[in-house]
Amino acid sequence: MTTADPLTDAAAGAPDNGSSAQRDRRKRILDATYELAKEGGFDAVQMRAVAEKAEVALGTLYRYFPSKIHLLVAALDQQFAEAALRLNARDIPGDSSADRVLYVLKRLTRGMQGDPKLTEALTRAFMFADSSVAEGIHSVGMAMTSIVTHAMYGGPSSAESVTDEDIAIARVIGDVWLSALVGWVTGRSTAEQTAAHMETAVRLVLR
Amino acid sequence: MTTADPLTDAAAGAPDNGSSAQRDRRKRILDATYELAKEGGFDAVQMRAVAEKAEVALGTLYRYFPSKIHLLVAALDQQFAEAALRLNARDIPGDSSADRVLYVLKRLTRGMQGDPKLTEALTRAFMFADSSVAEGIHSVGMAMTSIVTHAMYGGPSSAESVTDEDIAIARVIGDVWLSALVGWVTGRSTAEQTAAHMETAVRLVLR
DNA sequence: CACGAAATTGGAACGTGTTTCTATCATGCG
DNA sequence: CGCATGATAGAAACACGTTCCAATTTCGTG
Numbered sequence: 001m002t003t004a005d006p007l008t009d010a011a012a013g014a015p016d017n018g019s020s021a022q023r024d025r026r027k028r029i030l031d032a033t034y035e036l037a038k039e040g041g042f043d044a045v046q047m048r049a050v051a052e053k054a055e056v057a058l059g060t061l062y063r064y065f066p067s068k069i070h071l072l073v074a075a076l077d078q079q080f081a082e083a084a085l086r087l088n089a090r091d092i093p094g095d096s097s098a099d100r101v102l103y104v105l106k107r108l109t110r111g112m113q114g115d116p117k118l119t120e121a122l123t124r125a126f127m128f129a130d131s132s133v134a135e136g137i138h139s140v141g142m143a144m145t146s147i148v149t150h151a152m153y154g155g156p157s158s159a160e161s162v163t164d165e166d167i168a169i170a171r172v173i174g175d176v177w178l179s180a181l182v183g184w185v186t187g188r189s190t191a192e193q194t195a196a197h198m199e200t201a202v203r204l205v206l207r
Numbered sequence: 208m209t210t211a212d213p214l215t216d217a218a219a220g221a222p223d224n225g226s227s228a229q230r231d232r233r234k235r236i237l238d239a240t241y242e243l244a245k246e247g248g249f250d251a252v253q254m255r256a257v258a259e260k261a262e263v264a265l266g267t268l269y270r271y272f273p274s275k276i277h278l279l280v281a282a283l284d285q286q287f288a289e290a291a292l293r294l295n296a297r298d299i300p301g302d303s304s305a306d307r308v309l310y311v312l313k314r315l316t317r318g319m320q321g322d323p324k325l326t327e328a329l330t331r332a333f334m335f336a337d338s339s340v341a342e343g344i345h346s347v348g349m350a351m352t353s354i355v356t357h358a359m360y361g362g363p364s365s366a367e368s369v370t371d372e373d374i375a376i377a378r379v380i381g382d383v384w385l386s387a388l389v390g391w392v393t394g395r396s397t398a399e400q401t402a403a404h405m406e407t408a409v410r411l412v413l414r
Numbered sequence: 415c416a417c418g419a420a421a422t423t424g425g426a427a428c429g430t431g432t433t434t435c436t437a438t439c440a441t442g443c444g
Numbered sequence: 445c446g447c448a449t450g451a452t453a454g455a456a457a458c459a460c461g462t463t464c465c466a467a468t469t470t471c472g473t474g
Contacts, residue, residue, distance in 0.1 A: 134393065178386060205411050
């Protein structure tokens with residue numbers, strides 16, 4: 001047997017498993033997901049539509065991603081992993097931890113706000129996820145934490161010297177960021193309020 | 208005409224509108240919701256089941272609560288409003304703001320953890336809510352903020368002297384609390400981790 | 415009380431996530 | 445090459461949230 005069951009690694013950002021045809025299908029599925037999400041948000045990401053656009057059968061889609069939520073969380077995970085890769089590779093401008101963290105968060109937030117429907121789809125999925133998606137959620141959380149701690153230190157972090165307290169702080173910031181994002185996605189707060197709330201929180205926690 | 212359209216106030220915790228028969232139906236619906244949620248969580252709160260248990264027609268249920276999410280957010284709102292009423296009526300023990308806030312949060316958290324399925328149902332609904340439920344969500348947020356600011360000051364708060372910064376702090380704490388709760392509900396973190404995370408956050412923000 | 419408006423009922427029907435099944439296809443192995 | 449095994453296609457079927465409708469009941473008002 002091929003041993004490349006996509007189910008076992010679908011949640012993690014594992015683009016290296018499976019045959020090449022399988023990698024390709026997985027990519028087509030995620031691409032279709034992005035496109036549909038970008039156009040119509042969470043509701044537009046309909047499993048039949050994803051399957052059709054990715055040119056796979058519905059059953060195949062479900063073999064790769066066992067639910068709509070898994071699919072969207074995997075997409076979010078991929079985006080975060082890419083963002084973390086980009087951001088952690090370079091120096092973060094700013095004279096203090098707070099400034100640097102805010103720089104990164106605002107950059108991330110602006111990026112997501114540039115694609116409101118996509119952001120809505122990914123965020124709602126993340127928030128709605130239950131324990132069966134724990135792995136994917138954890139992966140997203142790690143990327144978030146990594147982005148924040150890296151920004152706290154500034155340079156291409158040597159990853160050492162990051163204390164437990166740093167991580168705790170990063171998690172708190174991540175929580176607030178997520179809540180703010182949800183508030184924005186659901187139309188409860190404007191982009192400005194979102195930014196202001198983040199700024200308040202970061203300056204409270206990092207001082 | 209009766210002018211008592213339940214739709215307009217379903218989201219808010221408005222138990223005083225409508226005829227007595229309508230109040231009674233609303234109560235039966237929410238009671239049925241609690242019971243089903245307590246037994247089986249989010250998935251068990253099925254609209255047909257709620258209608259049957261509450262002895263109303265499905266269409267009537269939808270007249271009172273335009274969606275499952277509205278229904279569950281209204282239930283959450285009611286719980287929070289009651290908790291706020293209880294907590295804000297009495298003195299909060301603790302020598303510092305942080306201690307008092309932690310006392311209240313842990314109390315709340317313990318209460319919710321005593322009914323895991325119910326908490327799961329209400330929390331997931333809250334997180335999944337979109338802008339159409341904005342009013343209900345706002346109401347829940349206000350109750351949360353009120354609980355936290357009250358705890359920061361200790362006594363039965365005269366509500367004055369609460370500064371904008373206090374409110375900002377309370378909101379940050381509320382965000383973290385919610386995230387922690389979601390983490391616990393989805394099985395990503397244990398009750399202890401939840402408590403520890405909250406403690407970290409509160410001590411970071413209130414110092 | 416009698417009337418009309420609004421609310422409620424009971425049930426059918428629709429959309430979308432999810433499951434299931436059979437036939438066909440692809441792949442690795444002797 | 446031919447076979448065995450797993451992957452995929454295609455399509456039907458099911459579950460539950462939601463909508464819709466006609467008939468009936470409730471309720472306020474003249």
